[in-house]
Amino acid sequence: MAEQRETHGQTHGPREPYLSGYAEILAGVAATGRRLTRDELEERRHLGERAAEAGHSLRSLVRLHLDATRASWPGAAGSGTADGVLAAVAQAVDAFAEGYERAQRLAVRQEEAARREFIDDLLYGRSDLGRLAERAVRFGLVLSRAHAVAVAEGPEAYDDTAPVTRLVETALISRFGDRRVLITTKNGQLICIAPGDQDEVLAFFAKQAYAATEGSRVAIGRPRSGAGGVVHSYEEALSTLELAERLELDEPVLRAADLLVYPVLTRDRQAMADLVLSVLGPLRGARGGAGPLLRTLEAYFDAGCTSAEAARRLKLSVRALTYRLDRIHQLTGANPADPVHRYTLQTAVIGARLLNWPAQEI
Structure with a gap:
């Protein structure tokens, strides 16, 4: 038989070896009416595995078996019947396909293992950077470019096989095609790695993740160059996700670039603790402790220092809110309505959130 070609046009070489012994099996079945032996079935499975590993398509190989059946169809002289021969064909092809599929599953598992190992090395920086860059090409990333990473955290943990993961990945592929984007999961979170100059990809990922997980929170890191940049x-x-949790931020999409002031504030934890205790410590002397007055300051600053809006958020009357602000002034010596005092108070309030004070001693 002449050299075959796959349907996509790539030459894989002669495929007759995958029919080894097939004509003899049919002849034996036609002569005796027997079924295939265990060894014959195992040989069919082995040939199927070899064909899969060689990259041949199962469709073309089944067609090859049918062509061979037609070419070597046994005569009617033996004791076997046409039904018996057809049953043997079904056995042989089924065993061949089973071996083929077994090899395919093994290849998929190996690919998944390699992909997971690459993801772990990439996100933890545990591999040689040069070698990591070489492996990245296989998964569609060019680490010589700058990349940004978006992380989505939903109400439940997600892995690579989760429906949510597949839904988000399909949406990105449908929208952007091959943009050298990698969708994966890590520690139950959805992760998107994209070129740093393609912010629209990360924004779309955030939108899709938020919709698919029924209200996740997404954080986007700044673009960084090289493998270490990822x-x-x-x-x-x-x-940023951790910061949003501690500050109780409501925004579904948070960009690290917009929150750079907070890491600066927490860089010197002891200095921040000193500020919180010196400015807000006196609030612990109020009836009910510091908590209610601290929440009043948070609402007041979050409302843009608008008393009516702050009162609405706290479900208080404006008069009650004004009384609380006056009490804060009396205890701390700082007037929330005075622009000179406001910055110090607001910075201390942010520090209290970051340090979880007064719930946690500092």
Whole structure:
């Protein structure tokens, strides 16, 4: 038989070896009416595995078996019947396909293992950077470029096989095609790694993740260059998620670039603790402790220092809110309505949130 070609036009070489012994099996079945032996079935499975590993399509190989059946169809002289021969054909092809599928599953598992190992090395920076860059090409990333990482955290943990993961990945592929974007999961979170100059990809990922997880929170790290840059952007996104939790931020999409002031404030934890205790410590002397007055300051600053809006958020009358602000002034010596005092108070309030004070002693 002449050299075959796959349907996509790529030559894989002669495929007759995958029919080894097939004509003899049919002849034996036609002569005796027997079924295939265990060894014959195992040989069919082995040939199927070899064909899969060689990259041949199962469709073309089944067609090859049918062509061979037609070419070597046994005569009617033996004791076997046409039904018996057809049953043997079904056995042989089924065993061949089973071996083929077994090899395919093994290849998929190996690919998944390699992909997971690459993701772990990439996000934790545990591999040689040169070698990591070489492996990245296989998964569609060019690490010589700058990349940014977005991390989505939903109400439940997600892995690579979760419906949510597949839904978000399909949406990105449908929208952007091959943009050298990698969708994966890590520690139950959805992760998107994209070129740093393609912010629209990360924005679309955030939108899709938010919709698919029924209200997730997404953080986007800043673009960073090189293989190590992916790690830094990823860690920055994780830190942003943690920061949003501690500050009780409501925004569904948070960009690390917009929150740079907070890492600056927490860089010297002891200095921040001293500020919180010196400015807000006196509030602990109020009836009910510091908590109610601290929440009053938070609402007042979040409302843009508008008393009516702050009162509405706290479900208080404006008069009651004004009384609380006056009490804060009396205890701390700082007037929330005075622009000179306001910055110090607001910075201390942010520090209290970051340090979880007064619930946690500092």
